[in-house]
Amino acid sequence: MTQEAETATDDVRVVFQAGVKDILVAETQRLGAKNALVLSTPQQSDAALEMAETLGELAAGVFCQAAMHTPVTVTEAAMAHAKEVAADCIISIGGGSTIGLGKAIAYRTGLPQIVIPTTYAGSEATPILGQTENGIKTTLSHPEVLPEVILYDPERIATLPVAMTVTSALNAMAHAAEALYARDRTEKTVHLAIDGLKAFVDGLPRVLAAPTDLTARAETQRGAWACGTVLGQVGMALHHKLCHTLGGSFDLPHAETHAIVLPHAIAYNARAAATELLPICDLLGGENAGRALYDFAQKLGAPLALRDLGLKEEDLDRAAELATTKPYPNPQPVTRDDIRALLQAAWAGTPPAH
Numbered sequence: 001m002t003q004e005a006e007t008a009t010d011d012v013r014v015v016f017q018a019g020v021k022d023i024l025v026a027e028t029q030r031l032g033a034k035n036a037l038v039l040s041t042p043q044q045s046d047a048a049l050e051m052a053e054t055l056g057e058l059a060a061g062v063f064c065q066a067a068m069h070t071p072v073t074v075t076e077a078a079m080a081h082a083k084e085v086a087a088d089c090i091i092s093i094g095g096g097s098t099i100g101l102g103k104a105i106a107y108r109t110g111l112p113q114i115v116i117p118t119t120y121a122g123s124e125a126t127p128i129l130g131q132t133e134n135g136i137k138t139t140l141s142h143p144e145v146l147p148e149v150i151l152y153d154p155e156r157i158a159t160l161p162v163a164m165t166v167t168s169a170l171n172a173m174a175h176a177a178e179a180l181y182a183r184d185r186t187e188k189t190v191h192l193a194i195d196g197l198k199a200f201v202d203g204l205p206r207v208l209a210a211p212t213d214l215t216a217r218a219e220t221q222r223g224a225w226a227c228g229t230v231l232g233q234v235g236m237a238l239h240h241k242l243c244h245t246l247g248g249s250f251d252l253p254h255a256e257t258h259a260i261v262l263p264h265a266i267a268y269n270a271r272a273a274a275t276e277l278l279p280i281c282d283l284l285g286g287e288n289a290g291r292a293l294y295d296f297a298q299k300l301g302a303p304l305a306l307r308d309l310g311l312k313e314e315d316l317d318r319a320a321e322l323a324t325t326k327p328y329p330n331p332q333p334v335t336r337d338d339i340r341a342l343l344q345a346a347w348a349g350t351p352p353a354h
């Protein structure tokens with residue numbers, strides 16, 4: 001059965017349904033497209049080829065070189081390919097890396113995008129594009145970047161390995177956690193954030209008990225949509241800033257870094273926003289939202305220490321420096337010494353201090 005989500009943005013069509021292959025042709029035709037370019041990472045090229053085969057004469061080809069942090073060199077190669085095959089639509093099957101490439105092409109060409117997300121990162125629901133050029137990652141927000149159609153198929157996320165299922169889910173929950181205290185939050189965004197968190201708190205243990213349980217996977221995909229949608233609607237703060245710094249300057253993996261930093265950033269901000277963060281305590285138990293997230297992550301077998309991702313202890317000073325040089329809105333005032341202490345705990349994997 002097709003279930004269309006109540007979308008926060010009227011221009012986006014969101015469908016939750018198993019068996020995306022059964023609807024892909026109709027969704028492509030609905031956009032008036034006749035020549036779709038299918039994107040993926042090299043690791044998911046089989047899925048891209050499967051989609052192209054399903055599309056038959058509506059497929060212009062596949063481009064399977066998507067990479068983490070959307071390198072502009074890859075985007076340029078994909079653009080040349082899109083031009084050569086006269087693509088009139090982009091179909092992205094994958095996680096944030098593949099979706100990022102589709103967004104980068106759409107930003108430059110205005111081509112419509114159909115996205116089939118296979119992780120929980122939530123990029124499909126935002127008008128935000130992060131790109132990397134000469135080792136520097138920049139982020140922009142533009143209406144053209146927001147995909148026109150999102151097709152959530154639980155079968156396509158059921159292949160996500162368990163370890164990545166956990167870290168990707170915590171990555172999604174991080175969007176919702178920071179949305180709870182966002183300066184520009186509304187009643188609606190707070191509700192959406194709580195819905196997203198609840199979907200993961202309820203659904204994730206069931207997914208881990210049976211990774212191919214499509215009902216549980218579908219519930220967590222609803223969570224990913226809610227968390228991604230709030231990410232696109234309100235401003236993020238300390239947690240996202242720290243992860244951006246650690247990913248961009250120390251080349252740490254995206255989802256794992258989010259999973260490790262989240263309890264520490266939330267504990268830090270609970271000092272100033274304990275009331276706003278109460279929904280996390282309500283969902284997970286305990287009296288400190290950061291500690292509750294730490295215990296939740298530990299129970300799920302998530303990585304807990306940045307040192308296990310290869311970050312060196314001697315890099316912590318520079319990381320604290322980089323994360324505090326430009327001021328940004330955050331509930332708890334950001335000082336270099338406090339952030340250095342936060343990073344020490346996240347590096348060692350000890351529970352958050354506050």
Ligand code: NAD
Binds near residue numbers: 069118
């Ligand atoms: P990813 O897309 O980099 O995927 C990681 C690896 O897992 C890849 O090799 C991928 O092919 C593989 N994979 C993905 N789904 C799979 C599945 N179901 N089965 C088997 N393998 C699978 O990971 P991600 O965490 O989804 O994305 C990270 C990137 O997304 C970062 O660059 C981040 O900045 C970006 N991002 C952007 C936004 C935004 O709003 N702009 C939001 C979240 C993340």
